Structure formats: C-alpha cells, structure tokens
Amino acid sequence: MQYCHNPNCQQPVNPFGVEFCQSCGEKIKWLQDRYNIIxxxxxxxxxxxxxxxxxxxxxxxxxxxxxxxxxxMQYSPEIFQTAKDTFKERARQLSQLPSHPQIGRVIDYFEEGNNLYLVREYIPGKNLKEEIENTGNFNEVKIWQLLQDLLPVLSLIHEANLIHGNLKPENIILRLNSDLVTHSYVLLDLEIPQVGLPHPNLAYAPIEQVRGSGFPASDLYSLGVCCARLLTGCFPEANEGDELYDGMEGTWLWRWLPGGKDVSPQLVEVLQGLLVETVKNRYQSAKQLLATIQTYQQQTEVLVGSTDQDSVEQRSPLPIVYPAIATNPNFPLDECSFRVVKVGHQGQQIDTTQHSAKFFTENLGEGINLDMVYIPGGTYQMGSPATEAGRFDSESPQHQVTVSPFFLGKFAVTQRQWEKIMQAKPSHFRGPDRPVEQVSWHEAVEFCQRLSQKTKKNYRLPTEAEWEYAAKAATTTPFCYGETLTTDLANYDGTQIYGSGSKGIYRRQTINVGNFPPNQFGLYEMHGNVWEWCADPWHENYEGAPTDSSIWSASSEEQYKVLRGGSCGNHPRFCRSSERGKGLADYWYYVIGFRVACS
Known part of the structure; x- marks a missing residue:
C-alpha cells in the first residue's frame, strides 16, 4: 500500500508499485526521499x-x-512567507527542547511543495479521550497523577520560553511501560502557529489565547479544563453546546456534575485556581502549582482525599475505651525466627542477622488468623534529630520515652480480617491479603472494639509513642533498615529517592502484607504500603509530650488523629520511622489503614 500526501486527494490509498495516485494524479514518492507515509x-x-x-x-x-x-496564504506570498518563517522558528525551538520521555522528540522539519511538515517520533498508546471511552471517567486519584506527571513537563516547556498552546485530552497519550504498572502521560502536538490559522480550540483555550496572546498560565488553564472534562466525561459536541460551561455566567460547572461532586477540597481548590478567567489571578507557573500540591501532601501526609462532609459517606463514631496496659499475658506465646536486613547509605545490603520474636495467634474463625507480636518494653528517643534529612518541625523536640510491653499486629489489618469482623468491603485496592484501607479512625476503633468483644482481650489502636518505638525497633536511623530505603524493602513512590539511595519501582497500589523483610521486632511493612492510624489526637510538635507510652490526650485539634508510616504513593521521606501525619477522624482514603495493639 502507498499513500498519496496531496491534502486534497479524496482517495489517497493506492496499491503498491504505482507511480502516480490513481485518484488525483499526484506523483507518489517519499517525502524528502526519506519518509514513507503509511x-x-x-x-x-x-x-x-x-x-x-x-x-x-x-x-x-x-x-x-x-x-x-x-x-x-495561497493568495498572498507575503503572508505565506511569514507563516513559513514562523513555522520554521517554532519547529527549531521545539527541536532544541531538552530530551524528555514525555515530549515527543522532533526528528525533522521541512517545506516540500506548498506544504510544511513537522516530523516527530511515534509514541504508541491511547490518547486520554480514547482512554475514558474505554475505561470510564477519571477518578480523583488519576487526576492527581495526571497533574503530577504533566506539570514538570510543562515547566520544562515554559522555561524554554514556549507554551504548548494546544492542550487537550486528544494530545495527551497514556503510555504503558513494560512493568505494566507504572505509566506516564506524554504531551503531543505542541502548537505550531501560522498566520491565517483559526483561533485555538475554544473548548480548552482561555480568553487571552483566543485573542492572540499566550502565557504559561494559558497552558495551565487548558490543563484545568482537561481535568474537568476527564472527571465528568463532558466533552463538547458539534451543534449541541457544552454541558460543562455556562456561557451566560462565564462559569465552569464541573463541580456540580457527576464526577466533580465527590472530590476533595484540595482538588477543588486546585482546579478552581486553574480555571480563573483573569490571567493574573490564575496559577502563574507549573512550579507554583506543584509546590501547592506538595504543601497539601505535607499538611495531610497522604496523597489526596475527601474530607468534605457533604461528599463522603457518613460513618458514625462509637464511644472509645482504652484499657490499661498489662505487662504479663495470661496466654501462651509461640516463637518465630526471621532474618533482619541492613542496608548502606546507597541502599546496598550490607548485613543480615538472625532474630526471633514471641507472638500469639488470634483465631478469628473460618481459618482466618491474626498474629500479634510481643514488643518488649524499653526506653528510646522519640522524634528525629535536627540532622535527619527530610524531617519536619512536628518531630521536635526529640525526647526520651519509656514504653511498657505490649502486643502489636505483625501486619497491618488485612481485608480478609476486616471482612470477618466488620462484614464490609471498603477497600479501593481489592485483595484478601492486602491491607484494608479507606477506613476512618472511628471505624478502626470500632474494629478493635468488636475484636475485643469477640476474643475477650483488650484490642485497641497503638499510641503514637508505641508505634514509633515498634517501627524503630532499637534503631536510630531514619528507617529500621538503615539510612535509606529501597523498593526491595518497602512499597512507596520509587521514582523518588531518600539520601543517597536510588530510584526503583513505583507500584501505585498496595500489595499483600508480608512481602518485605521484617524489622528487629518481627513487624512487617512499618514503612510504606498504607498509613496507619494511631490512638492519639494530633499535636503540632512534642512540646509537653508525656514521657511514657500513654495516649497524649489534651489537644486543641482533637478532631485530627495521628497517622504514621507513609504509603504506597508517598516520597520515602514520608515513610521514615519518625515521620508524623494527621487526618480527620472521619477521614478515609485508599492509602489509610491500621494495625492493632493488644494489652
């Protein structure tokens, strides 16, 4: 098969071997004696x-x-020459952009006949319009991922004094990488302006671009429109108007349409900030928006989530009773052996040692068990030293705490265990041996109460002091494994590194418990996978904190509870043993779970 490249040809497909197009008579040849159109x-x-x-x-x-x-252009040589000069300059600029896997590389550009050509590498994949037609509208998780994938690329383009100029779902390719988990969004079709071309796509372009001006904030506006359309599935139809935009009021209506109603306040604020009509009141740069997103992450210590009480399922809190800690269990203990891994500054394994731990197994029925590990009492330094990389002020001052013996779940509570006790399936990432998630603090407490009633033992959430003591397991490094973390040891955002570590796998989902080496106490996945609720209310720092392992009750922020450990979606700095997060007690999200303690 050969293809006629006359743009006016009605039947450009020709059989192989013909010299002239059978439809228009144009000579069939390779462009520049190099490119064979398929x-x-x-x-x-x-x-x-x-x-x-x-x-x-x-x-x-x-x-x-x-x-x-x-x-x-055809009737004005001067205009056509201006168009050609504009095209060549723009193409030259694009060809000089730094090489980046999320920008289609410019291979060549040239003029042949009366036409201009831009040649780019071919990137297989589906554009986002095709993607939602196949898999449905984007949810909030995918929107955050889209923003975090594309904003660094837009920043690179803007730093080269260019704008994309044509952002729309059809020009964003979803490319699936070889590991079938990690994907990246690729920007295509950066605008090549010509004199005489029509206005930009009115379904995505801001007013200043329609009137002939373009700024980095113009691309951000178009990105916001893309997000709103991907969330709601509302795309403009010919002669049918645009359900997403109220032209009379000049207002985007995504917030009141299905898909837009159930997103977090953080995402609402971001999208509303992108869709401001006045340029100066919009986000001004991709870097500024990325910094805003990172601030949200640091404030909540989770990726994103809905705390809007009008948009989340209402879950009733139960009264809470915390029994006193007993140091001597009145039931027999088993003992298990395991190997503990230590890594060097660059994440290389430097040592393995044999350890053992005492535990008991709680039989929940139907072959479902819950292993509880004995944590010996001791004294440690709670919080992080001022020299620890990536630390936050909330981890200060470092102070000595004495912890009484207790039991802690060998693993985070699994979906199998949750379903047995609660008769519910709340998790986003389904799997019987994955940690349960999308559970609020109140629901975690209810699980403990039901488990206590079933077993006649005193189950509860660990206090924050107990959790950190158990996570550190007699270590003083940022992680129980050493000075850094690798994706062979924990489930986190492997595209990010801590200290002198190296990049690894970004799984973007939870995995079964027990996949990684335990710490010295015999506890698994204390770093990453899911954030874990603790019993304590949130305090901004450790000023006035108790010196024992009891709950620090007095707080001006009682509505917030402590989260620890980081998740599958976090930078490794958020997975450190001393890292502290917080969430509203009614808050539930796909990276929040818990493990139980027992007195």
Whole structure:
C-alpha cells in the first residue's frame, strides 16, 4: 500500500508499485526521499497527521504533521512567507527542547511543495479521550497523577520560553511501560502557529489565547479544563453546546456534575485556581502549582482525599475505651525466627542477622488468623534529630520515652480480617491479603472494639509513642533498615529517592502484607504500603509530650488523629520511622489503614 500526501486527494490509498495516485494524479514518492507515509492518523481543518516510516532510522516509525496553507496564504506570498518563517522558528525551538520521555522528540522539519511538515517520533498508546471511552471517567486519584506527571513537563516547556498552546485530552497519550504498572502521560502536538490559522480550540483555550496572546498560565488553564472534562466525561459536541460551561455566567460547572461532586477540597481548590478567567489571578507557573500540591501532601501526609462532609459517606463514631496496659499475658506465646536486613547509605545490603520474636495467634474463625507480636518494653528517643534529612518541625523536640510491653499486629489489618469482623468491603485496592484501607479512625476503633468483644482481650489502636518505638525497633536511623530505603524493602513512590539511595519501582497500589523483610521486632511493612492510624489526637510538635507510652490526650485539634508510616504513593521521606501525619477522624482514603495493639 502507498499513500498519496496531496491534502486534497479524496482517495489517497493506492496499491503498491504505482507511480502516480490513481485518484488525483499526484506523483507518489517519499517525502524528502526519506519518509514513507503509511496511513492517516488524524485530520484537522488546516493540518493532518500521518504515520510514516523513517527509512534513515532503521525503518523506525514516526508521525508527520502536514500544515496546509490557508486560502489567505495561497493568495498572498507575503503572508505565506511569514507563516513559513514562523513555522520554521517554532519547529527549531521545539527541536532544541531538552530530551524528555514525555515530549515527543522532533526528528525533522521541512517545506516540500506548498506544504510544511513537522516530523516527530511515534509514541504508541491511547490518547486520554480514547482512554475514558474505554475505561470510564477519571477518578480523583488519576487526576492527581495526571497533574503530577504533566506539570514538570510543562515547566520544562515554559522555561524554554514556549507554551504548548494546544492542550487537550486528544494530545495527551497514556503510555504503558513494560512493568505494566507504572505509566506516564506524554504531551503531543505542541502548537505550531501560522498566520491565517483559526483561533485555538475554544473548548480548552482561555480568553487571552483566543485573542492572540499566550502565557504559561494559558497552558495551565487548558490543563484545568482537561481535568474537568476527564472527571465528568463532558466533552463538547458539534451543534449541541457544552454541558460543562455556562456561557451566560462565564462559569465552569464541573463541580456540580457527576464526577466533580465527590472530590476533595484540595482538588477543588486546585482546579478552581486553574480555571480563573483573569490571567493574573490564575496559577502563574507549573512550579507554583506543584509546590501547592506538595504543601497539601505535607499538611495531610497522604496523597489526596475527601474530607468534605457533604461528599463522603457518613460513618458514625462509637464511644472509645482504652484499657490499661498489662505487662504479663495470661496466654501462651509461640516463637518465630526471621532474618533482619541492613542496608548502606546507597541502599546496598550490607548485613543480615538472625532474630526471633514471641507472638500469639488470634483465631478469628473460618481459618482466618491474626498474629500479634510481643514488643518488649524499653526506653528510646522519640522524634528525629535536627540532622535527619527530610524531617519536619512536628518531630521536635526529640525526647526520651519509656514504653511498657505490649502486643502489636505483625501486619497491618488485612481485608480478609476486616471482612470477618466488620462484614464490609471498603477497600479501593481489592485483595484478601492486602491491607484494608479507606477506613476512618472511628471505624478502626470500632474494629478493635468488636475484636475485643469477640476474643475477650483488650484490642485497641497503638499510641503514637508505641508505634514509633515498634517501627524503630532499637534503631536510630531514619528507617529500621538503615539510612535509606529501597523498593526491595518497602512499597512507596520509587521514582523518588531518600539520601543517597536510588530510584526503583513505583507500584501505585498496595500489595499483600508480608512481602518485605521484617524489622528487629518481627513487624512487617512499618514503612510504606498504607498509613496507619494511631490512638492519639494530633499535636503540632512534642512540646509537653508525656514521657511514657500513654495516649497524649489534651489537644486543641482533637478532631485530627495521628497517622504514621507513609504509603504506597508517598516520597520515602514520608515513610521514615519518625515521620508524623494527621487526618480527620472521619477521614478515609485508599492509602489509610491500621494495625492493632493488644494489652
């Protein structure tokens, strides 16, 4: 098969071997004696895009965008020359952008006949419009991921004094990587302006761009529109208007449509900040928006989530009773052996040692068990030293705490265990041996109360002092394994590093408990996978904290409870043993779970 590249040809597909197009009579040849057009990928009013073979690149595939002169250009050599100069300058700028896996690399640009051509690498995948047609609208998790994937790329483009100019779901490709888990969004079709071209796509462009001006904030506006459309599934239809936009009021309506009603206040604030009509009142740069998102992460210590009481399922709190700690259990204990891993500054394994721990197994029925590990009492330094990388002021002052013996779950509570006790399936990432998540603090307390009633033992959430003592397990390094963390040891955002560590896998989901080596107490996944609720209310720092392992009750922020350990979606700094997070007691999200303590 051969393809005629005359833009006006009605039947451009020709059999192999013909010299002239059988439809329009145009001579069929490779563009620049190099590019063999294979098929048409898409067509616009003044351009069309082809899939082609680059015969000088070991017959690799590429895309060719053909820009067709407007009627005004055809009758004015001066305008056409200005258009060609504009095209060549823009193409030159694009070709000089730093190499980046999320920007389609410019291979070539040229003029042939009366047409202009831009050649880019071919990136297989689905554009986001196709993606939601196949899998449904984006949820909040995917929107946050989209923002965090694309904002660094836009920042790179803007730092080169360029704007994308044509952001829409059709120009964002979802590329699935080889590990079938990690994906990245790839930006395509950076705008090549020409004199005489129509206004930008009115379904995505801000007013200043429609009137001929463009700023970095213009791209951010278009990105906000993309997010709103992906959340709601509302795309403009020819001759049917736009359900997402009220032209009379000049208002985007995504917040009141299905998909927009159930998002967190943080995402509402971000999208509303992107969709401001006045440029100066909008987010001004991709870096500014990324900093805002990171601030949200540090404040809540989780990725994102809904704390809007009008948009979350109401879950009734129960009264809470905390029994006194007993140091001598009145039931027999078993003993298990395990190996503990230590790593060096760069994450390399430098030692393994044999350890043992005492435990008992709670039989929940139907073959479902809960292992509780004996944590010996002791004294340790709670909080982090001022020299620890990535620490927060909330971890100060470091102070000595004496902990009484107690029992703590070997693993975070699993979905299998939760379903047995609570008869419910709240989790986002389903799997019987994955940690239960999307449970509020009140629900975790209710689980403990029901478990206590069933077993006649005193189950509860660990205090914050107990949790950190158990996580550190007689270590003084940021992690129980050493000075850094690797994705062979914990489930977190492996695209980020701590200290002198290296990048690893970003799984983007929870995994079964017991997958990683235990700490010296025999506890698993104290770093990453899911955040874990503690019994204490939140305090901004440790000023006035108790010196024993009791609950620190007095707080001006009683509505917030402590979260510890980090999650599958966090930077490793949030997975440190001393890291402190907080969440509203009614708050539930897909990276929040818990483990139980027993007196």
């Amino acid at each position: 098929q048409l990928l898409g067509r616009g009013e003044f351009s069309q895009t082809y899939l082609a073979t680059d015969t000088q690149d070991r017959f690799g595939d590429c895309t060719i965008k053909q820009l067709i002169p407007t009627r005004k």
